[in-house]
Amino acid sequence: MPVLRGARRTAFGLTLGATALVGIAVFAVGLRASDHQDTPEVELNPRQDINDVYAFPGATSDRIALVVTTSSPIAGQSASFDPNLLYQIKVDNTGDAVEDLVFQVTFDNGVGSAQRYTLRGPVAPARTGTVNTLLETGPTVTGTVGSTSGSATGTQVFAGLRADPFVIDLEQFFNIVPDRRPSTGPLSTPLTATASAFRSPGVDFLRPFNTLAIAIELPKALLVAGTDAAARIGVWGTISR
Ligand SMILES: [Ca+2]
Numbered sequence: 001m002p003v004l005r006g007a008r009r010t011a012f013g014l015t016l017g018a019t020a021l022v023g024i025a026v027f028a029v030g031l032r033a034s035d036h037q038d039t040p041e042v043e044l045n046p047r048q049d050i051n052d053v054y055a056f057p058g059a060t061s062d063r064i065a066l067v068v069t070t071s072s073p074i075a076g077q078s079a080s081f082d083p084n085l086l087y088q089i090k091v092d093n094t095g096d097a098v099e100d101l102v103f104q105v106t107f108d109n110g111v112g113s114a115q116r117y118t119l120r121g122p123v124a125p126a127r128t129g130t131v132n133t134l135l136e137t138g139p140t141v142t143g144t145v146g147s148t149s150g151s152a153t154g155t156q157v158f159a160g161l162r163a164d165p166f167v168i169d170l171e172q173f174f175n176i177v178p179d180r181r182p183s184t185g186p187l188s189t190p191l192t193a194t195a196s197a198f199r200s201p202g203v204d205f206l207r208p209f210n211t212l213a214i215a216i217e218l219p220k221a222l223l224v225a226g227t228d229a230a231a232r233i234g235v236w237g238t239i240s241r
Contacts, residue, residue: 036180043183046071047082051211052166053089053237058217059152065217066091066103068237072164072211073185079161079212080115080145081107085241086132087214091122092234093225098128101223104135105159105214107145115145117159117214122222132240155218164211169203 036051037043051069058065066089071079081087086106090099103121110116123138141157143149150156174181175195182188224231 037182045082046074047212048085048239048241050237050239051164053235054165055233055235058220062219062221063217064220064223065215066235067213067215069162069164069166069211069213070239072166072206073209074161074212075210077112079210080111081117081159081212083107083109083115085239086134088132088238088240089214089216090125090236090238091223093223093231095232095234097234099125100225101125102132102135103216104132105157106134107159110145113144113146113160116142117145117157118142119150119155119157119216122155122218130240132238153219155216155222157217158213158215160213161210162213162215164206164209166206167204168206169198170205172198172203172205 036049042048047070049070051072052067054065054067054069056065056067057063068087068089070081070087083106086104088105089103091101091103092098093100101122102125103119105117105119107118108116119141120135120138123135126133126135139155141150141155143157143159146160148156148158171187172195174187175193176197178194221227223233
């Protein structure tokens with residue numbers, strides 16, 4: 001299963017509890033990633049497109065939340081994940097930029113809130129890198145899109161429609177970098193202005209947009225290799241088939 005969509009805003013050397021940032025390479029390793037709309041197949045199927053990856057503190061100090069978003073902008077009661085794609089969050093806890101643990105999320109053929117998800121992990125992957133296989137072992141959590149399942153003291157997961165949390169004046173961004181303009185959607189119209197800087201005051205252009213989010217919250221201890229309180233992890237997301 002070649003990865004069709006790589007990580008966006010990948011964070012390596014991410015201190016537990018910190019927010020994922022763009023391509024931080026704390027460890028001296030190479031970093032390869034992709035961005036929005038960088039292949040025709042992803043451009044034509046936004047559900048293959050990763051919007052963002054986040055890591056931030058969980059409900060208690062010993063917990064962490066990992067989130068991957070896709071498909072923004074998307075709306076409506078029929079908004080669904082692609083049942084033919086494998087959505088993953090990967091975690092490196094040894095500093096070599098190779099995943100040691102993965103979360104794999106798959107969806108059935110249901111539509112909107114009738115769609116069901118299955119979360120597998122955290123568990124060591126059968127294969128690392130860009131060719132992945134669906135895990136047959138390890139913990140699983142199942143639930144319905146739009147609702148949270150699992151354990152509030154263990155691993156819990158939400159998958160469904162949420163306000164896109166990323167903040168950017170995307171309209172002005174495409175005026176600055178017009179070659180990135182999408183082929184469909186509200187920003188696909190021909191260029192009306194050119195710009196060299198963002199507007200002031202800033203515009204949260206994504207504020208009215210929704211995204212499909214997969215949010216996993218679990219004890220930090222399930223992600224680190226040892227008991228070092230200063231342990232660091234790297235987190236990235238992939239969508240593949
Ligand atoms: Ca590793």
